[in-house]
Amino acid sequence: MVEKKKKKKKKRPPRQEMPRQDPKERRKNFNEVALGFSEETAVIEASRCIGCPKPECIDGCPVFVDIPGFIKLVQEKKFVEASKKIKETNVLPAICGRVCPQETQCEIVCVLSKIDKPVAIGRLERFVADYEAAAGEIEIPPKSEPKGKKVAVVGSGPAGLTVAGELAKMGYEVTIFEALHKPGGVLVYGIPEFRLPKAIVAREVNFVEKLGVEVKTNFVVGRTATVEDFFDQGYGAVFLGLGAGLPWFLNLPGINLVGIYSANEFLTRSNLMKAYLFPEYDTPLRVGKKAVVIGGGNVAMDSVRTSLRLGAKETHIIYRRSRKEMPAREEEIENAEAEGVIFDFLVNPVEFLGDKEGRVCGMKLIRMELGEPDESGRRRPVPIEGSEFVYDCDTVVIAIGQGPNPLALSTMKDLKLNKWGYIVADIETCKTSMKGVFAGGDIVTGEATVIEAMGFGWRASIAIDKYLTTGEW
Amino acid sequence: MNRIIDKKRLAEGINLFEIEAPLIARKRKPGQFVIIRIDENGERIPLTIADVNKEKGIITIVVQVVGKTTEHLGTLSPGDGLLDVVGPLGQPTHIEKFGTVVAIGGGVGHAVCFPIAKGMKDAGNYLITIVGARTKDLIILEEETKKFSDEFYITTDDGSYGKKGLVTDQLKELLEGGKKIDLVLAAGPAIMMKFVSLMTKEYGIKTIVSLNSIMVDGTGMCGVCRVEVGGKTKFACVDGPEFDGHEVNYDLLMKRLATYKEEEKLAYDRYMQKIKDKGKEM
Numbered sequence: 001m002v003e004k005k006k007k008k009k010k011k012r013p014p015r016q017e018m019p020r021q022d023p024k025e026r027r028k029n030f031n032e033v034a035l036g037f038s039e040e041t042a043v044i045e046a047s048r049c050i051g052c053p054k055p056e057c058i059d060g061c062p063v064f065v066d067i068p069g070f071i072k073l074v075q076e077k078k079f080v081e082a083s084k085k086i087k088e089t090n091v092l093p094a095i096c097g098r099v100c101p102q103e104t105q106c107e108i109v110c111v112l113s114k115i116d117k118p119v120a121i122g123r124l125e126r127f128v129a130d131y132e133a134a135a136g137e138i139e140i141p142p143k144s145e146p147k148g149k150k151v152a153v154v155g156s157g158p159a160g161l162t163v164a165g166e167l168a169k170m171g172y173e174v175t176i177f178e179a180l181h182k183p184g185g186v187l188v189y190g191i192p193e194f195r196l197p198k199a200i201v202a203r204e205v206n207f208v209e210k211l212g213v214e215v216k217t218n219f220v221v222g223r224t225a226t227v228e229d230f231f232d233q234g235y236g237a238v239f240l241g242l243g244a245g246l247p248w249f250l251n252l253p254g255i256n257l258v259g260i261y262s263a264n265e266f267l268t269r270s271n272l273m274k275a276y277l278f279p280e281y282d283t284p285l286r287v288g289k290k291a292v293v294i295g296g297g298n299v300a301m302d303s304v305r306t307s308l309r310l311g312a313k314e315t316h317i318i319y320r321r322s323r324k325e326m327p328a329r330e331e332e333i334e335n336a337e338a339e340g341v342i343f344d345f346l347v348n349p350v351e352f353l354g355d356k357e358g359r360v361c362g363m364k365l366i367r368m369e370l371g372e373p374d375e376s377g378r379r380r381p382v383p384i385e386g387s388e389f390v391y392d393c394d395t396v397v398i399a400i401g402q403g404p405n406p407l408a409l410s411t412m413k414d415l416k417l418n419k420w421g422y423i424v425a426d427i428e429t430c431k432t433s434m435k436g437v438f439a440g441g442d443i444v445t446g447e448a449t450v451i452e453a454m455g456f457g458w459r460a461s462i463a464i465d466k467y468l469t470t471g472e473w
Numbered sequence: 474m475n476r477i478i479d480k481k482r483l484a485e486g487i488n489l490f491e492i493e494a495p496l497i498a499r500k501r502k503p504g505q506f507v508i509i510r511i512d513e514n515g516e517r518i519p520l521t522i523a524d525v526n527k528e529k530g531i532i533t534i535v536v537q538v539v540g541k542t543t544e545h546l547g548t549l550s551p552g553d554g555l556l557d558v559v560g561p562l563g564q565p566t567h568i569e570k571f572g573t574v575v576a577i578g579g580g581v582g583h584a585v586c587f588p589i590a591k592g593m594k595d596a597g598n599y600l601i602t603i604v605g606a607r608t609k610d611l612i613i614l615e616e617e618t619k620k621f622s623d624e625f626y627i628t629t630d631d632g633s634y635g636k637k638g639l640v641t642d643q644l645k646e647l648l649e650g651g652k653k654i655d656l657v658l659a660a661g662p663a664i665m666m667k668f669v670s671l672m673t674k675e676y677g678i679k680t681i682v683s684l685n686s687i688m689v690d691g692t693g694m695c696g697v698c699r700v701e702v703g704g705k706t707k708f709a710c711v712d713g714p715e716f717d718g719h720e721v722n723y724d725l726l727m728k729r730l731a732t733y734k735e736e737e738k739l740a741y742d743r744y745m746q747k748i749k750d751k752g753k754e755m
Contacts, residue, residue, distance in 0.1 A: 179559070179690070179692050180690060181510060181517075181556070181557040181559070189690075189694075217557070218557050218558065218559035219496075219559070220559060220560070220562065220692055223500065223560065223561055223562060223692075224496050224497065224500060224559070224560070224561070225496065225500070245692070245693070245694040246693055246694070247694070247695065247696045249696065249699075249706065255706065256699055256700075256701060256706060256725055256729070258728055258729055258731075258732045259732075261696075261697075262695060262696040262697075264694055264695045264696065265689060265695035265696055265697045268689055268690065268694070268695050269689065269695075273516065273517070273689065274514075278736065278740075279736075279739055279740050279743050280514065281514045281515075281516075282514060282515050282516035282541060282542060282740060283516040283517070283689075284733045284736035284737075284740070286732070286733065286736065357728060357731075358724075358725065358728030358729070359728075405692065405693050405694060406693075406711075407692050407693055407711055
């Protein structure tokens, strides 16, 4: 009998692949690259979860999604219930399922990864969120008694949406103030359609609105109103989820030539303003024959893949270290490679060259080698003397990161900033040096991930509730 | 949605709009601008707030037809709305009593100059205004400006109104006449600001210019509006739009303004064709 039972025990299926658009096709369109699981694949993948007694995946998630709980519901084919389970602590599952770096968060701690590939938690999350949306009207969770207290949230990116959604669930009256004309922050202006369709962002924002959150767009805090004005208007607390919105340029000769973009400009034109649909949409974005993106992060990958889709014949990544040190997600690097992006490693620009009309026509690069590790732990790139060479190109995107945008911060004299200009805030409570003002996301940590920003929003919601309940700072 | 309350034709192809925007009207100071977007497919363009009525919650913008968006804007009427209006953006003008201030507005740039000049007059300065345009029909806000100017001059390229010549000719006359001038303000085409600045530099007169760079977000996020001032890169949207005229790299500004020349023409021609086709249908 015992023998038989053992034999009956099914062999664990392999980690399920998610179908993607063919690279040859997808490099010509802006449709989503990853196509999502089918019901069948989702159930197979979910069956790989062994439901361990002490699941580490939950702690790996900055917003503590009950991962084994929702996966069990997928095993039972209760997909809508699974989505609701996630939404207990995460108001943006369709987004997280797409852009979270699960490989460094929940999946890396999955026990299966010790003996096999981890459960594809992100793909399952994406599947159930999309399933729920496709199944019809998304159900709004029951609201708590109204607290009769108002909270202002500045910025409608992942941190802002999360804190707003969580506080609304608790019964607070929440208003989000967004500077751009569409809510979503980096989710709408930064991440391209082919990685995160804007209809999905709109759906998740809509969910937050249905929780009772009011979103005011075209509202620049620091200009249209100040944080002080919010307190005068009866808001009990303010959350600053401003993001890191100041592009870094390279301080090199020729940096202001026409055809050199910050990644922010390049992506904002394409994503928020839909320049890829010009002239149907009014905003143009010119991409020449040879587009070069400087940088090795996810934003660089998004930029280079966008330039490819906008018609550049040849697209390059210029990165001063080697492939191993690139901060971009492996999946994104692979996607870019499959689409035909050329990677030039261990080179760095020293000068941009322009034609007589002031348009960029090339750059001078220098070869680099890797030296001793620096404070980031990665080997420091060192220029090789005398190795400069000239390289033709007609479009350059600078994707070397960004800093804190001082626009709103400069109007808050009592707000303590660190030496880089980011807000000093408690990582747990998100409290700043100003009473009643909380902050989280990239404006505190510098550039990080969507889910880390959401983690801040989540923790801030608890701290804000406590502050508004007890009055204790 | 921000409603258009009133519309006046100021000159051929130049319209003034009064737009409902109470929050912006309340906060705005001279020198600041808004970014507008007409509709869902629209682009974001910066426009100086020429005037405000705080009580009524209205801002005034002056728009010259130069491309698709401004042409489209020109077809709108009171009761229509603009999908997005955001502001007030940019640094306000530094206004104080300098003494004698010369404010120079070129073409539709006078709509930028107008509120700053008014602010300077209110601060107790002796205000001399020079308004220039290609031809008489393009002179705007003449009566309104005269009202608060201590001296008022008009120049036209073709001599159809005021003095024949450029604003710099009038400025030169003032300077050579021995007038003690403490500050010059200039807003208009980049080439005009360049030559005004070259002239005042000779005389060592502090000069402020308002730059009309291309912008997208207007909050310092994208950097398309970058200009070189004193050899340093600045963002016109948050560091400006006003800068020391003697320090601005105008040639770079002009090149950057021409970035999308071809696309702008394509969008404009396409729009005009659409209007034409619509006309035929009717």
